[in-house]
Amino acid sequence: MLKQYLQFKLSQKLSPQQIQLMKLIQLPTQAFEQRLKQELEENPALESGKEDNGEYDSEFSNTDDINDSETINAEDINVDEYLSDDEIPDYRTQSNNYSSDDDEKTMPYAAGTSFTQHLINQLNTYRLNDEEREIAEFLVGSVDESGYIRRELSDIMDDLAFTQNVYTTEEKIQSVLRIVHQLDPAGVGARSLQECLSIQLHRKEKTPHCELAINIIDNAFDQFTKKHYKKLIQKFDISEEQLKSAITEIEHLNPKPGGSYAGNNRIVEHVVPDFAIKIIDGELELTLNGRNAPELHVSREYNNMLKGYKDTKDKSKSQKDAVIFIKQKLDAAKWFIEAIKQRQQTLFVTMSAIMHYQKDYFLTGDERNLKPMILKDIADEISMDVSTVSRVANSKYVDTPYGTKLIKEFFSESMKNDQGEDVSTREIKKILETVIEEENKKKPLTDETLASILKEKGYPIARRTVAKYREQLDIPVARLRKKI
Secondary structure, eight states: OOOOOOOOOOOOOOOHHHHHHHHHHHOOHHHHHHHHHHHHHHOTTEEESOOTTSSOSOBOOOOOOOOTTSOOOGGGOOHHHHTBOSSOOGGGSOOTTOOTTSSOOOOOOOOOOOHHHHHHHHHTTSOOOHHHHHHHHHHHHTOOTTSBOOSOHHHHHHHHHHHSOOOOOHHHHHHHHHHHTTSSSTTTTBSSHHHHHHHHHHTSOOOHHHHHHHHHHHHOHHHHHTTOHHHHHHHHTOOHHHHHHHHHHHHTSOSOGGGGOTTOOSOOOOOOOSEEEEEETTEEEEEEOGGGSOOEEEOHHHHHHHHHHHHOSSOOHHHHHHHHHHHHHHHHHHHHHHHHHHHHHHHHHHHHHHHHHTHHHHHHOOGGGOOOBOHHHHHHHHTOOHHHHHHHHHHOEEEETTEEEEGGGGOBOEEEOTTSOEEEHHHHHHHHHHHHHTSOTTSOOOHHHHHHHHHHTTOOOOHHHHHHHHHHTTOOOGGGGOOO
């Protein structure tokens, strides 16, 4: 049985403008420039740069938000509001006094051949028959960005048969692979780290140290990787100095030969700082990258279209449809310009709060001066939501006197020291890193010993916490830090 009843419900919905603003805040400078370019291409009512003929004699009004599903009638549009000339609109003024000339807006890109093409060009210098060339080119095509072939020869043989109609044997592929191993950079085409190092050593001048290094890599690779130096000394009947010289030879090799090629067609990400912090007369000065403050205005042509519609007495259906289209584009332009203004303000206010919160660090550059800081601390400071601060911190970079830093690196949890004071986990990590750097590499400190040292310095943390911080710093365990 159907029943009819009333229900009160309170809900929150984000307007299209709010969603647009959140997406713009999240974008770093380069992505923001692409988004701006896209909007200028899609909305003919939006134009960039300064107006040639001075000020507009019109502006569009702050009309109510209109959903996409709402029907708009041309008669409901107050054209006079769009053509009023009472004052200069806010979006016509340059906000925050950011100079568009402060930053270079062009990004040079390097041109060159791909890594694969670089290897194929070298193959052209070898005398190969048709079968060998097809196999060699297929092997080169199987080389990954690190310079390795990480596939079994049997799989390559099957692929050659199915895709290239080349029927061959594993022995033939192995023979052609030896030719690939002769290409530059040395070690390319190897199927394992051991083979990669061995190829490079065999191409070096055969000194006693190099011969010993080859012997170690070819015959005792497992003991070498586990740093069982005493076993190596006993196995090859050598002195500690001889072993040290051989290890030095190995350490100068390249474990990823493909990464050394400048023309490698991997995507290189250029970091463009969104902010810059400078120290002037002992005080911090924050500036927002000028690329984030574009000059935008509404098209004069669209303004004139509205004038023409107003002056027309007998309005046709096509003219009414046109004015509806113009209104939608003008509204979209207004929302976008307003969103950019709010984005500039949000970025500047958020970064300014972070800068003042971590003032001691920005003045000294010493990570031990970083205060414990979480997103909520900044959100409470600037009276914004935590998600807004997160959007700013996760994708933005700041240029400091100590290098370009990702903003989220300034955030860290707090821990209590032996005096009950809150200290940043970044401070503890920095001290841990310093202790490990100063340790005796012949007898590296274990995690248990590191925990005891930190406790003596006033930071009582457990061994497993030391292990976690060490892994976050990408520092290996004591056994792998050992040197002779």
